[in-house]
Amino acid sequence: MRAGGGRLALRHVLLVALLLSGGAAVAQTQKDAPPLAFQADSISYDQTGEIVTAEGHVEAAYGGRILLARRVTYNQKTGVVTATGEVALSDADGNTVFAENAQLTDDLRDGVIRGIALHMANNARMAANSASRAGGNTTELDHAIYTSCKICADEDYPTWQIRAEKVRHDQAAKRITYRNAYFDVFGVPVFYTPYFSHADPSVKQKSGFLAPSLGSSTDLGTKIETPYLWVINPSQDFTFSPLLTSREGPVVKGEHRARTRRGRVMTTASLTRADDRDEFNSKTGDKTTRGHINARGVFALSPADMWGFNIERATDDTYLKRYDLSSADTLTSRLFTEHIAGRDFGSADFLLFQGLNRDDNPGLTPMILPLLSYSAMTDPSAAGGRFNISGNALVLRRNAGQDTHRVSATGGWQRNYVSALGEVYTLFTDIRGDLYYVDDIAPATPGALTTSAVTGRALPLAGAEWRLPLSKYSEGVSQVVEPIAQLIYSPYGGNPGDIPNEDSGSFEFDGSNLFSPTRFPGYDRFEGGPRANLGAKWGMYGADGGYANILFGQVWRLKEDATFARDTGLDTKRSDYVGSIAVSPAEWFDILHRFRMDRDSFGYRRSEVEMLAGPEALKFNLSYVRLARELTDASLTSREEISGGLNVQFKENWSARALTRRDLSAHSTIETRGGVFYGDECIEYGLVYNRRYTRDRDIEPSTSVGFKINLRTLG
Numbered sequence: 001m002r003a004g005g006g007r008l009a010l011r012h013v014l015l016v017a018l019l020l021s022g023g024a025a026v027a028q029t030q031k032d033a034p035p036l037a038f039q040a041d042s043i044s045y046d047q048t049g050e051i052v053t054a055e056g057h058v059e060a061a062y063g064g065r066i067l068l069a070r071r072v073t074y075n076q077k078t079g080v081v082t083a084t085g086e087v088a089l090s091d092a093d094g095n096t097v098f099a100e101n102a103q104l105t106d107d108l109r110d111g112v113i114r115g116i117a118l119h120m121a122n123n124a125r126m127a128a129n130s131a132s133r134a135g136g137n138t139t140e141l142d143h144a145i146y147t148s149c150k151i152c153a154d155e156d157y158p159t160w161q162i163r164a165e166k167v168r169h170d171q172a173a174k175r176i177t178y179r180n181a182y183f184d185v186f187g188v189p190v191f192y193t194p195y196f197s198h199a200d201p202s203v204k205q206k207s208g209f210l211a212p213s214l215g216s217s218t219d220l221g222t223k224i225e226t227p228y229l230w231v232i233n234p235s236q237d238f239t240f241s242p243l244l245t246s247r248e249g250p251v252v253k254g255e256h257r258a259r260t261r262r263g264r265v266m267t268t269a270s271l272t273r274a275d276d277r278d279e280f281n282s283k284t285g286d287k288t289t290r291g292h293i294n295a296r297g298v299f300a301l302s303p304a305d306m307w308g309f310n311i312e313r314a315t316d317d318t319y320l321k322r323y324d325l326s327s328a329d330t331l332t333s334r335l336f337t338e339h340i341a342g343r344d345f346g347s348a349d350f351l352l353f354q355g356l357n358r359d360d361n362p363g364l365t366p367m368i369l370p371l372l373s374y375s376a377m378t379d380p381s382a383a384g385g386r387f388n389i390s391g392n393a394l395v396l397r398r399n400a401g402q403d404t405h406r407v408s409a410t411g412g413w414q415r416n417y418v419s420a421l422g423e424v425y426t427l428f429t430d431i432r433g434d435l436y437y438v439d440d441i442a443p444a445t446p447g448a449l450t451t452s453a454v455t456g457r458a459l460p461l462a463g464a465e466w467r468l469p470l471s472k473y474s475e476g477v478s479q480v481v482e483p484i485a486q487l488i489y490s491p492y493g494g495n496p497g498d499i500p501n502e503d504s505g506s507f508e509f510d511g512s513n514l515f516s517p518t519r520f521p522g523y524d525r526f527e528g529g530p531r532a533n534l535g536a537k538w539g540m541y542g543a544d545g546g547y548a549n550i551l552f553g554q555v556w557r558l559k560e561d562a563t564f565a566r567d568t569g570l571d572t573k574r575s576d577y578v579g580s581i582a583v584s585p586a587e588w589f590d591i592l593h594r595f596r597m598d599r600d601s602f603g604y605r606r607s608e609v610e611m612l613a614g615p616e617a618l619k620f621n622l623s624y625v626r627l628a629r630e631l632t633d634a635s636l637t638s639r640e641e642i643s644g645g646l647n648v649q650f651k652e653n654w655s656a657r658a659l660t661r662r663d664l665s666a667h668s669t670i671e672t673r674g675g676v677f678y679g680d681e682c683i684e685y686g687l688v689y690n691r692r693y694t695r696d697r698d699i700e701p702s703t704s705v706g707f708k709i710n711l712r713t714l715g
Contacts, residue, residue: 016091019678024683028705036074036081037061038149048673050076057081065108079106087113093171093202095120097131106157110137116141118169123149123681124201126712128167128693137171149682157187158712159683162196171478187443201713207231210239215688215706219322219699221246224708235259243323248274263299263308277698290319292326307337317356318699325340329356358696364402366502370395375608385415388430392523396502397442407435422468423577434523452496459526463488463517476543484553486533488517494526495563501525508604508627509569511580512595514553519570523708525563532556535579537611546586552579552600568603574599589613617649626664640664653680685709 014597041056052074060067060074060081070085081104083089089108090096102117110133118126118139121577128144149158176198183191199206210227216221222350226239232623236258243251271291276284290314299309302512312331320326331354339346352370355361357455375390389411396404412430419425440450469482503522513519514535518527537552555575562571569576575599584590589612596606609624626640646658658674688706695701 016711036108037443040070040072049258052076052095060108062106062108066090067102067104067108069102072336073320074212080104081106081108081111089113091171093121095202096179099131099365104133107136110134120200121202122148123150126167126169126555132408138170141167144498146178148711149680157184157343160185163189164196173202174206175386178202196713197337204232205229206233206238211708211709211710213706215704217324217471217702217704218378219702220704223704229555230675240472244272247321248272260299262296263306266294267293269295270323272323279697281698281700290315292320304341305337305339309336310334313354314356315460317354317358317360318697320356321696322699324704328516330354331356344710346374346376347624348372353393364398366398368394368396368398383415384417385413388412388414394502394523400581402441402500403439404502405439406434408432408434422470424465424467424469424497426465428465428517429460430462432459432526433457433498434459438498438500455496455498457494457499457526458494459490459528460636461488461490461517465515478541480537480539480541482535484515484535484537485517486517489528489530490518492529492559492561493550494528507564507568507574508606510596511553511578513549514551514555514578525564527561529561530558542585544586545585548581548583548585550579550581552577554578569599570595572599576605577602588615595650619647621645640668654678681714683710684712 010033019630038052038054038058038060040054040058043052047050052606054072054074056065056070058069058072060069060072064539065543066087066089067081067083068086069083071083073082074080075082075328082102083104085097087102088096089099089102089104092574095187096119097113098117098119099113102111102113104111111131111342113131114129116126116128116131118128124146125148126141126144126146128141129142131139131141133139133634145160145161145163146167147161148405149160151158153451158413162178162181163184166179168177169175170177178196179194181193181196182189182281183193184524197611203299207230208228210229211224212224223243223245225241225243226238230238230240232238237256239255241253241255241550243253245251249272251270252269255266255268256566269292271289272342273287274290276286276288278284285291293311294311295309296312300306306332311333312328313333314320316330320328331527331668332356333352335350348373349368351371353365353367355365358522370393372393373391375388375613377388378386385470389409391410392408394404394406396406396425410430410432412428414428417425417427433456435456436456437452437454441451441453463486465484466488467482467484469480472479501524504520504525507520509519513678515533520527533553533555535551537549539549539550540545541547554577555570557573557575561570569578576599579596581593582591591609591613592613593610594606594608595604597603598605604626607624607626609622611622612619622644624642627638641661641663643659643661646656648656650656654677656674656676658672660672661670663670671692671694673690675685675686679683686708691702692704
């Protein structure tokens with residue numbers, strides 16, 4: 001019996017067999033399993049042999065498995081399905097097998113396949129002479145290859161592949177195991193192993209080795225690092241990354257990551273037993289233990305509340321830089337909690353610092369135990385004004401040196417008004433009260449006992465601001481001009497000598513704080529006296545996204561303010577000029593210039609330039625900074641530095657990056673680094689060069705070269 005003429009779908013072929021054979025096929029079915037379903041151009045049934053034959057665009061389905069072929073025969077007596085001609089078998093996990101022919105069980109789970117090609121998740125591929133499938137989830141392949149690389153028409157081999165005599169793919173364990181395996185690069189064998197195993201490409205996280213990195217440096221010698229990832233559970237893992245160096249021995253490194261219902265935590269740490277060195281980098285003959293820890297966590301207490309911690313510590317001040325673990329100058333450990341609800345904000349911080357510079361004195365390094373802050377603002381009243389309150393409390397202690405305790409409270413009011421001419425007026429006023437207790441004050445006479453003092457102050461401030469934004473639109477370009485004037489009154493003084501300066505030692509006058517009522521970043525110094533902040537903004541914006549804007553201004557005073565150091569630009573009645581210029585005519589070009597100019601000569605006393613130019617294929621960046629000693633702390637000095645970088649994209653897969661930094665005031669290069677990188681669908685590798693010119697005790701100027709490779713789908 002034969003049916004044809006187009007596509008004939010017989011969804012339940014066992015029902016057809018029942019009609020043709022009087023129920024002989026019923027015993028072949030599984031009691032609860034869905035029957036094997038066919039769809040084909042034509043289907044015939046042999047009643048004597050109980051064989052169903054489907055031909056032409058055959059599709060057979062069972063559960064989540066689908067078989068495609070040009071011809072399929074199904075022997076109901078033996079339960080064997082035979083497929084020939086462009087065979088394709090896919091499962092519910094997204095794996096697809098292509099073969100010349102196959103013999104399978106009637107549930108399409110097990111069988112023997114010849115001339116096999118397997119497409120897996122993440123574009124991974126396997127091919128073999130033959131394969132057998134058992135248990136519905138284990139495939140044994142003979143003389144197989146594995147790769148995640150595409151083979152182009154003009155190539156004989158993929159970039160890399162694994163050849164093996166026997167390969168076992170366990171889909172339940174999601175593991176691929178090789179016996180007698182060769183690793184080939186561009187068709188050339190480079191490595192042999194009798195046994196090799198890795199997670200299959202569908203696995204996003206699995207225990208196993210990660211991509212290794214190789215390198216060499218003049219201070220550490222040859223370096224090799226091979227990380228191993230241990231997946232503890234779906235929300236927790238640990239990476240063990242031993243670093244082996246030929247000159248300094250091994251460094252044990254590890255990283256632990258965990259997620260909970262309310263937050264996450266990550267901890268990295270390292271430890272080594274190295275040769276002890278003196279101030280001149282000479283070995284003393286002893287051994288010393290060196291290491292570090294960096295732990296961070298954040299957790300939600302409620303939708304508005306959270307708490308967290310940062311722990312950053314090292315055994316000594318040069319360890320992190322010597323082993324290329326970090327370039328930080330200060331390590332900060334923090335325990336904190338925060339509350340954010342609308343315009344209300346509150347926080348509590350406990351802070352410990354570890355200075356890593358040569359001149360840092362641990363005894364004088366402050367400890368914040370704690371710092372409390374709170375601020376809140378009301379909604380606008382019927383008259384349009386709004387009130388704000390804030391509070392701050394600080395306990396700052398030192399092991400050897402002055403301790404400071406401070407409590408501050410501020411209350412303020414602000415009102416905005418827009419006139420009929422478009423003028424924007426803002427009135428504001430506030431009053432702040434500070435109470436200080438200072439202990440262990442250094443005596444004026446050597447040998448005398450340290451003293452303590454209690455002092456306080458009240459700091460009122462009132463001001464008004466006027467703005468007049470003017471706009472013009474013409475031929476797709478919008479222009480906005482906005483003159484701005486602020487008049488501020490506060491009493492002179494406010495900075496008695498017995499109040500220490502703990503949080504306002506580093507001060508910069510620039511365009512970002514030109515229109516700030518007080519320019520000091522902290523509480524310990526207050527800007528007093530009547531003054532006017534004057535300036536203007538101009539901006540031009542194109543329909544295609546290009547723009548340019550300028551800010552320029554100056555501060556005027558009735559009297560000089562000795563609170564500001566001489567080089568800050570604010571120490572006279574008329575301040576230096578400050579401003580910024582930003583230009584971006586197109587996506588491929590951006591330049592930003594921030595500056596401070598001498599009030600009399602118009603010469604630069606501060607200049608910063610940042611430029612980014614070029615398309616994605618060739619992008620250049622330049623940064624220049626020149627800072628005068630615009631700081632209230634006389635121990636902090638000026639600097640002038642320039643850095644430049646270049647990113648180049650070669651074709652589609654190759655790229656190169658280079659960067660150099662130079663200290664112009666010292667006429668010396670700080671650092672030069674660069675690298676060449678390749679990445680495609682199956683492989684990533686890079687060669688990196690770094691030259692460090694700085695010197696600090698056991699950290700000598702050094703040159704390092706590193707290489708890292710990552711084979712996609714192999715971890």
